[in-house]
Amino acid sequence: MFLENAWYVAAIAADVTRTPQRVTMLGRHVVLYRREDGSAVALEDACPHRKLPLSMGKVVGDDIECGYHGLRFDGSGRCIRVPATPASAASTHVRAYPVEDRYGFTWVWTGDPARADPNTIFDVAEWGKSGWGYTKPGVMEIGCDYRYITDNLLDPSHVAWVHVTSFGNAACEEVPVRARPIENGVIVSRWMLDVDVAPFYQPYTKFQGRCDREQHYEVRYPCHALAKAIFVPAGTGGPDRPYHDDVFVMDSFNFLTPIDETTTRYFWVQMRNFAPGDAVIDEMMGQSVRGAFLEDKDILEAVQRGMDEMQSPNINLPLDGGPLRFRRRLAELVAAERNASAAAAE
16 A cells, blocks of 8 residues: 655654664654764664664664664664674675655655655755745654545645634635646645635735635645645636735645554645744744644544444545545556566566
C-alpha cells in the first residue's frame, strides 16, 4: 500500500540534532542525526549484530556508535569500527537512506537510492521569495490510513461541516467541485462567487465585505498536497480572471508520511502573500491552522474506526470523484513498482 520510490518527510528539520532519534516510516525504523557540519544522516535503525536500535547509541564525530558492543557506522552505513575484532568491519554495514533538508523539513527517500533525485521533492515555489510570509512547520500524528487523508485533501466540500468556525461556512455547502488529473496527481477546484469570507481568513483580508473565493486542492503521488485559498473582492474573481490587487493567498503544503497501515504523520507549512517576518501573525495563523487540523484528526480517526468496524458496505458519492481517481492511479503505481521489484529479484 506504500509507494517506495518517493521522498517522504521524516521530521521537522529543527528537531533533527546531534542526538540520534528514531522515526518510523512505511513500517520501517530509521535513525536520524546530524554530522558536525549540520548535514543530516538517515540509517536503518538496527545494528546488524543483535539488532539493537542505533538510536539507543550515541553520535561520535560524524558517526553513530551502537550502545551494545560499540560497533560504529559512518553516514553511508559503512561499519568503521568493531572493537576487539576489527577485521569484521569490512563485511558489516547498515542501510543508508538518501536524505535532504528542504523547506524546514528533513526528507528521506525510501526506495532505490539510485533513483533519489532531490529535484523531485515537492516544490514550495514561494519559499524564500520577497513578500511572502510563512508559519513554522507543524506536525501531528493521525490514527488512520494515509489514503483517508488524501481523500480529505481532495474534498473541498467537507469544510462546510468539519471547519465551520475556521476554513468553511455555508457558502461551501452546495457549489460543485471539478476534478481533473495531472501528470503527477489530481486537482479538485471550485470558485464560489459573492460569498462571505470564512472565519479563519477574516482577520487577514485587505478588503471589506463579501468575496469571490477559489478553493484549489492538489494532491500529488504518493501523498503530498497543496491546498490553495484565494480571496478577492466580490465581483472580481472567477476562472481565468487575473487576481485583484487586494488578493489574499494562502498556500498550505501538506506532507503525509505513513507510519504503518493505520497511522500517519502529518506535516505542514503555510505560505501567505502578506506580512513576511511578522512573528505575531505567524503565531496566530499557526495556532489557528493546528486547531483546524485537529478537527480533521477527530473526523479521520473516527472514519478509520468506522471503516474497520463496518457492518454494511460504504458508498461513494459524486464528490468522491477526485479522491477515487487519485486512489486508482496510486494503486497502479504501487503495483507497477512491486512487479518491477519482483522481476528484478528473479
